[in-house]
Amino acid sequence: MAHFEKANSLNEWLDQRLGVNTLQRVLAKEYWIPKDINFLWAMGMVLAITFGILLISGIFLLMYYQPNVDLAFDSVNYTIMQEVGFGWMWRHVHAVAASVVFLIIYIHMFTGIYYGSYKKGRELIWISGMLLFVAFSAEAFSGYMLPWGQMSYWAGMVITNLFSMGSLEFNGLVEWIRGDYVPAQAFLDRFFMLHVLLIPVAIMALIGLHFGALRLPHVNNQNGEEIDFEEEAAKYKSGNKAASKVIAFANDFMSKDMFVVAVYLVFFFYLVFWNFEFAMDPVNFDPANGLVTPAHIYPEWYFLWSYEILRPFDKNIGLIAFAFAQVIFILLPFLDRSPNTVPANRRGLFKYWFWAMLLDMIVLTAMGKLPPQGIFSTIGYVAALVFIGLWLILPIITKLEKKL
């Protein structure tokens, strides 16, 4: 039995039993954030808040949703949309957040790439971040199945078909994933389970890893400057906050973080209440029908770039290119051979690589939405080749980079 003194306050009582003061010190009051940052450093908090919004709106949708092929469509489009008080709001919040979360993820990712925030001790932050991207993609796909409309059904058909691995014809694997020859009851039930339990649990675990991986290397700054955090923290704690290069995570940095979050939420709720249609594909308002294929099957905007890498090639080469696109970002810390951790604009050829990659992904996204005909099909093909080419030359151009 350890020795306990009588506590004089609730805080002291909790501190004796949970070490709350130590936790607060390590995670907030003495977790140092560089001053030399900008609003892009708030995207992590924006993502955390958006995930929270998805969780809360999802809980309310879960109370009325029916994971049954005969009932699912009406439980969403009639019960939740028409009968449940503010059900329409939870659905629009959930759909808009699911779309916008990818916009923020891409901004967060490209911020990391631009400032080199995946190097010198920050590799695990990048890797856990890319695993989060994979988990969010799986979460978005499984959620898209649930309204059981035409796009749900046919997207489910097409995406699960990818696991037949082209000419390898692993049809048994596809049927195993579906639990049936075509997407049906077993398919809807298991993707429901994945969407509301297994993948969210994995996401929360990965968020824990992502935050944990950040604590020791600390966040990067606008100049990639190596900061002596102990020395700067000492200045801050001695009261010389102006001379210190760092501020405390809470409440200093959090207050600025939450300001960006507030601006974002104004934009977010503007979308939810006045412009939610972009997150609601009209084709998905027809109930699933295995005997009628929609004229065009296309994914949501955030998957278009990788879809366009799959599309212009032959079946097998397309699958290989697609698989390449899915995994290659995770290897970035090892493909970038340069020792420099500075913004891309000071990194010679990498500066052009960064903007070429960003532009190429925008082109791929645009072409993925357009029908694969004539000039669009050619542009898409070239953009897909450019994507692969850029990754192949990355180790070479970064190796040639002068050490700063």
Add this chain to the structure above:
Amino acid sequence: MNQTRRGFMGKAFGAVAGVGAVGALYAMKRSWDPLPSVKAAGFTTIDISACAENKLIVEKWRGKPIFVLRKTAEMVAKQDEAETARDVIVDGNHYLIAIGLCTHLGCIPAYREAKTDFKCACHGGEFDSSGINTKAPPPSPLVIPPFKINGTTLVLGESGPEYTKMKEAGIVA
């Protein structure tokens, strides 16, 4: 002595946990398998002896429409070799058996008895009475599903020798 005992305990623990883990993984894999009822529903038996000549019958197999068409002697006589190779012959009668989805984008083509061909309303594709594409956009013939001839009935979902021969000749898809 102590070390060997610890080593033994460690190995015994690892072995039991390993067997348990493999067993659990196997159970999980099996739980994701298609159910017996789903598998049973994956085989459709159709009696084709009752089909009238030049009248299209549409059956359903694994959620897809299946075309069954008994050809007239006249239609058979006019066919070329490639077309006849796709015929399913039962009791001397020639049948078209195919998945009734246009190979362009999956619409269901309609049968025109007078012209003895299929016309897809979506994008104007046409197929002859053997399911071979005769007018673009469909890129390939209608797909022949796995079948097994059983007297005068057909079991869809099972590969009989006639299907295997077609598959080897590369004409089923």
